[in-house]
Amino acid sequence: MEETKTVLIAGGSGxxxxxxxxxxxxxxxxxxxxSRNARKQxxxxxxxxxxxxxxxxxxxxxxxxxxxxxxxxxKNWSASRKQELIDSRVQSTExxxxxxxxxxxxxxxxxxxxxxxxELGQNKVFQETDEYGTDFLSTLVHDWEKAHDRFExxxxxxxxxxxxxxxxxxGSLTAMKRPVFFGLGSPLGSGNQYHPWIHIxxxxxxxxxxxxxxxxxxxxxxxxxxxxxxxxxGIAKYMHRPxxxxxxxxxxxxxxxxxxxxxxxxxxxxxxxxIKNTGFEFKLDKLNKALKALFAK
Ligand SMILES: NC(=O)c1ccc[n+]([C@@H]2O[C@H](COP(=O)([O-])OP(=O)(O)OC[C@H]3O[C@@H](n4cnc5c(N)ncnc54)[C@H](OP(=O)(O)O)[C@@H]3O)[C@@H](O)[C@H]2O)c1
Numbered sequence: 001m002e003e004t005k006t007v008l009i010a011g012g013s014g015x016x017x018x019x020x021x022x023x024x025x026x027x028x029x030x031x032x033x034x035s036r037n038a039r040k041q042x043x044x045x046x047x048x049x050x051x052x053x054x055x056x057x058x059x060x061x062x063x064x065x066x067x068x069x070x071x072x073x074x075k076n077w078s079a080s081r082k083q084e085l086i087d088s089r090v091q092s093t094e095x096x097x098x099x100x101x102x103x104x105x106x107x108x109x110x111x112x113x114x115x116x117x118x119e120l121g122q123n124k125v126f127q128e129t130d131e132y133g134t135d136f137l138s139t140l141v142h143d144w145e146k147a148h149d150r151f152e153x154x155x156x157x158x159x160x161x162x163x164x165x166x167x168x169x170x171g172s173l174t175a176m177k178r179p180v181f182f183g184l185g186s187p188l189g190s191g192n193q194y195h196p197w198i199h200i201x202x203x204x205x206x207x208x209x210x211x212x213x214x215x216x217x218x219x220x221x222x223x224x225x226x227x228x229x230x231x232x233x234g235i236a237k238y239m240h241r242p243x244x245x246x247x248x249x250x251x252x253x254x255x256x257x258x259x260x261x262x263x264x265x266x267x268x269x270x271x272x273x274x275i276k277n278t279g280f281e282f283k284l285d286k287l288n289k290a291l292k293a294l295f296a297k
Contacts, residue, residue, distance in 0.1 A: 006060045008103075010034040010096055011068030013043070015170045016112070016162075016203065020065070023204045032057055034068070048092035053099060061103045063211055065110040066148070068092040072114070072137070073172070077259045082136060089144045097150035108211050109157035111148030115196050115220060115270050116263075117141035117161060125225075125269045128161070128218045136259065145218070158210045163196035163222040163270065165203060168294045176235055185236040186245035188253060191229030193267035196222040199284040199293065209280050217274075223285045225269045234287055238295040 007024050009017050012033030021031045031042060034053070038045040046053040048068065070088040075081050093111065100106055118126040119133035132142045141161070151157040164172045179185055198206075198221050206221055226234075229247075236243035253261045272282075284290040 004028070004030045005062050006030040006032065006057075006105075007063040007065060008032045008034065008044075008057075008061045009065045009067060010046075010092060011066065011112075013037075014067060014071075015167055016165060016200065017065075017067050018169070019167065019200050020067075020204050020207060023208060027208070030060070032061070046095075048095045049087070051095055051098075053095075055099075055102055058099065058102045059104060062105050063108045063110070064096065064100065064103065064106060065112075065207065066093055066096055067112045069112070069144075073175070073260065073263055076257075077136070086140050086143060089140065090147045093144065093147035094150060097147070097154065100151065100154045106155050108214065109148075109151045109155055110207055110210060111145070111151070111157060111159045113145050113148070113159045113161045113218070114141050115161045115163045115222060116266070116268065117145075118268065118270070120262075120266050120268065125271050126220075127271050128220055128274050135262065137262070156214050156216050158215045159218045160203075160206065160210070160221040161218060161270075162203065163198045163220070165200050166197050166290055166294060167200040169200075173235070173294065176232065177239065180232070180236045180239050180241050180243075183242055184245060185232055185239075185241055185243045187227075187229040187232055187247040189228065189247060189250040189265045191227060191232070191247045193228050193265060194225040194269045195228060195231060195264075196220075196225045196268055196270045197231070197287070197290070198223045199290040201293075202282050202284055205283070206275065206280055209278075213278060215278055219275045219278075220270045220272055221275070222270045222272045223282050223290065224272075224287060226287045228264065230287065234291050238291050 034046045035043045116137040132138045
């Protein structure tokens with residue numbers, strides 16, 4: 001009898017991990033998740049800070065997916081929060097690379113990364129070969145990806161530079177829907193800044209595709225890039241809410257959000273040519289299509 005394919009997802013209790021779990025289960029995989037708070041069946045307790053983990057099922061793992069990390073958008077970026085954002089990714093990844101030695105069947109690794117890693121203000125469409133930027137998030141991504149590279153020589157692996165994930169179960173779309181719901185939808189800043197995005201279903205398909213094709217290297221996980229105005233207006237349209245208010249000035253957003261305001265104010269366009277050249281096909285590659293699918297559910 002063929003052995004059940006088994007995947008272990010670190011940080012699998014979050015937005016992407018939950019959807020990915022469903023996708024893997026539909027494909028007949030057995031799924032375990034590493035969580036700092038393992039209460040449900042299939043969750044395995046770990047603490048990457050103190051390097052503690054329950055290794056019971058490690059001998060079964062074929063694929064390891066690393067989504068662990070404190071949420072980037074949740075809290076203000078104080079000095080201690082910044083350290084937590086870094087440590088929760090870099091230390092967790094380094095710990096996972098040590099744990100890989102205890103997974104004799106491990107044949108593939110996927111490391112999450114972020115698209116906010118390029119030098120802003122260059123008015124260009126970034127490719128994976130472009131240099132890292134120098135701002136906080138770029139430095140974080142650089143360190144995080146260096147940690148993923150510890151899997152070199154352990155098994156084939158890919159690093160996914162994930163764009164803003166559009167899902168109706170949380171994340172950025174939920175945050176953008178809030179003011180729109182109250183009839184307060186408007187562009188943020190100039191509204192002309194581009195945001196790279198990806199529908200959660202396409203992201204999950206891309207991860208599965210990477211595993212099936214044993215892709216290796218760094219890939220921008222981006223379906224398309226649209227301006228903040230286009231995105232906010234699109235959301236208002238599907239929520240049947242007005243969209244006429246003037247833009248929220250950048251100064252106000254900087255005052256409220258501090259350095260974190262770069263998440264909504266920075267202008268970033270990123271290419272998806274590399275992943276498409278591997279044969280991967282997006283199903284929801286236009287904003288209108290993606291929002292329609294999200295609001296239909
Ligand atoms: N969603 C997006 O738009 C987006 C975009 C770009 C990149 N990404 C990256 O993709 C990964 C997954 O995203 P997501 O949206 O699913 O994130 P999420 O919902 O915030 O979930 C991340 C998971 O990481 C674990 N975690 C949180 N704090 C941690 C800490 N201090 N140490 C170790 N683990 C910790 C949590 O699991 P437990 O509490 O169970 O331990 C949590 O469920 C993240 O690393 C994120 O930065 C996401």
